[in-house]
Amino acid sequence: MLKSLDEQARAIMRGNDQGTYTMPTEGLYPYQWNWDSAFAAFGFATFDLARAWVEIETLLTGQWENGMVPHIIFHEASDGYFPGPSEWGANQTPQTSGISQPPVAATFTRAIFEKNPEAGRSHVEGLFPKLLAWHRWFIDNRNENGMIVVNHPWESGRDNAPDWDEAMENVDTSNVGEYIRNDTSHVDPHMRPNQLDYDRFMAIVYAGRGCGWDEAEMAKNGPFRVADPGMTFILLRANRDLLALAEQLGEPTDEIKGWISLLESGVQQLWNPAIRAYDALNIRTGNFAGSMSSSSFLCWFAGIEDSSALTEFDRIAAVSKYSFPSHDPESDRFEPLRYWRGPAWGIINTLIGIGLAEMGHHKQAEALRDDTASLITQSGFAEYFNPVDGSPAGGKDFTWTAAIWLAWASPSLHTKEN
Ligand code: 2M8
Numbered sequence: 001m002l003k004s005l006d007e008q009a010r011a012i013m014r015g016n017d018q019g020t021y022t023m024p025t026e027g028l029y030p031y032q033w034n035w036d037s038a039f040a041a042f043g044f045a046t047f048d049l050a051r052a053w054v055e056i057e058t059l060l061t062g063q064w065e066n067g068m069v070p071h072i073i074f075h076e077a078s079d080g081y082f083p084g085p086s087e088w089g090a091n092q093t094p095q096t097s098g099i100s101q102p103p104v105a106a107t108f109t110r111a112i113f114e115k116n117p118e119a120g121r122s123h124v125e126g127l128f129p130k131l132l133a134w135h136r137w138f139i140d141n142r143n144e145n146g147m148i149v150v151n152h153p154w155e156s157g158r159d160n161a162p163d164w165d166e167a168m169e170n171v172d173t174s175n176v177g178e179y180i181r182n183d184t185s186h187v188d189p190h191m192r193p194n195q196l197d198y199d200r201f202m203a204i205v206y207a208g209r210g211c212g213w214d215e216a217e218m219a220k221n222g223p224f225r226v227a228d229p230g231m232t233f234i235l236l237r238a239n240r241d242l243l244a245l246a247e248q249l250g251e252p253t254d255e256i257k258g259w260i261s262l263l264e265s266g267v268q269q270l271w272n273p274a275i276r277a278y279d280a281l282n283i284r285t286g287n288f289a290g291s292m293s294s295s296s297f298l299c300w301f302a303g304i305e306d307s308s309a310l311t312e313f314d315r316i317a318a319v320s321k322y323s324f325p326s327h328d329p330e331s332d333r334f335e336p337l338r339y340w341r342g343p344a345w346g347i348i349n350t351l352i353g354i355g356l357a358e359m360g361h362h363k364q365a366e367a368l369r370d371d372t373a374s375l376i377t378q379s380g381f382a383e384y385f386n387p388v389d390g391s392p393a394g395g396k397d398f399t400w401t402a403a404i405w406l407a408w409a410s411p412s413l414h415t416k417e418n
Contacts, residue, residue, distance in 0.1 A: 006410055010047055016399045034059060036399060036400050038105040039404060042108045046407050071097050082181055089209040090213060099154060125249060135235065135259065138235055141215040143262070144227055146264075146269070153168070154201060159339065171204060229298070237298075243257065264304070272288045278309070291328075292331065310361065316329065321389065322387045323344065324371070337386055346405070350407075350408045350409070369408065
């Protein structure tokens with residue numbers, strides 16, 4: 001008998017499960033990635049609550065003394081991925097990369113806790129101070145007047161988005177020697193960042209390694225520093241969830257409330273009237289990227305209402321067979337298969353959809369969920385999808401796509417036939 005999609009999703013998560021953490025997909029990404037793991041925990045919580053807690057707890061074992069939670073934790077050696085621990089030179093145990101990733105962990109910690117507060121309380125007591133320290137690290141090191149900046153496109157999780165094009169042009173690649181990328185041997189190169197992007201990615205890694213990942217130095221002289229609407233909205237939302245957890249635990253709340261006000265006003269500086277969207281802003285030049293990306297539509301997830309954003313959302317949804325493209329399909333920079341320059345991503349649909357529903361935009365939220373379910377039903381649990389024809393792209397049997405199917409997109413969540 002054919003397995004149901006719910007069963008397939010659980011099997012994918014079990015297959016990628018390394019015991020205490022889940023790799024995004026075999027081959028292409030053989031380690032623990034930060035926001036992938038938080039999504040994995042959200043998915044595990046639908047069928048194995050205890051395993052969900054382990055996923056987030058393992059992620060926090062990679063936390064640095066300064067509070068940063070790195071974007072990759074290299075728990076086990078593998079030569080299948082570039083750049084590995086020695087390129088990063090981060091000098092940590094366990095070995096890690098030197099940058100962070102969007103902090104969705106507090107949001108999913110709260111969601112998992114609320115499924116069973118009694119069983120979750122001791123886990124949240126252990127996690128809370130670590131999540132607090134991580135959020136404080138963002139505020140202390142990545143806050144430019146209430147806008148959250150990324151020091152590397154990889155930190156945003158949206159690696160080759162047009163949001164970074166202008167800032168990437170200024171990255172000097174003369175310190176980058178020969179290297180071999182592994183990603184293009186796993187996946188069609190047309191679905192991946194191009195070679196110049198990779199040279200620049202590596203130039204920024206070597207600059208960070210060169211200064212021992214010194215935050216003050218990178219803030220002042222690092223080759224790349226761009227305020228990211230995605231990161232700002234996600235941290236704002238994560239602070240609201242951290243606040244709810246603090247209240248549950250009887251922990252002080254003033255500091256977190258201060259962060260929420262700071263980001264609520266700070267993110268308004270990212271509104272670019274020229275494109276009627278929240279936009280990335282290059283701190284080095286003061287220029288907007290002029291890029292309408294899917295992260296612009298995380299405003300609702302952050303609890304911010306915006307009628308112009310809703311108009312633009314409706315326009316993009318109307319011209320896209322499958323929502324939601326990672327870049328405006330009416331822009332000349334749109335590329336339907338090239339990674340974060342056009343394809344639709346289930347995890348972003350989930351965050352946008354949760355936000356839309358919470359802010360009362362149920363019609364849009366349901367349409368987004370239906371499109372996500374159609375993409376997965378037709379094309380499987382791919383890393384991302386072509387929004388023009390729905391075809392699968394990137395890695396196969398992908399953890400976060402399986403996770404969001406189970407926790408958000410599966411029709412069985414509404415019909416109750418699991
Ligand atoms: C992608 O990024 C990694 C680098 O971190 C890569 O391409 O090698 C991004 O989609 C990122 O958001 C994601 O966390 C990671 C693993 O799925 O892959």
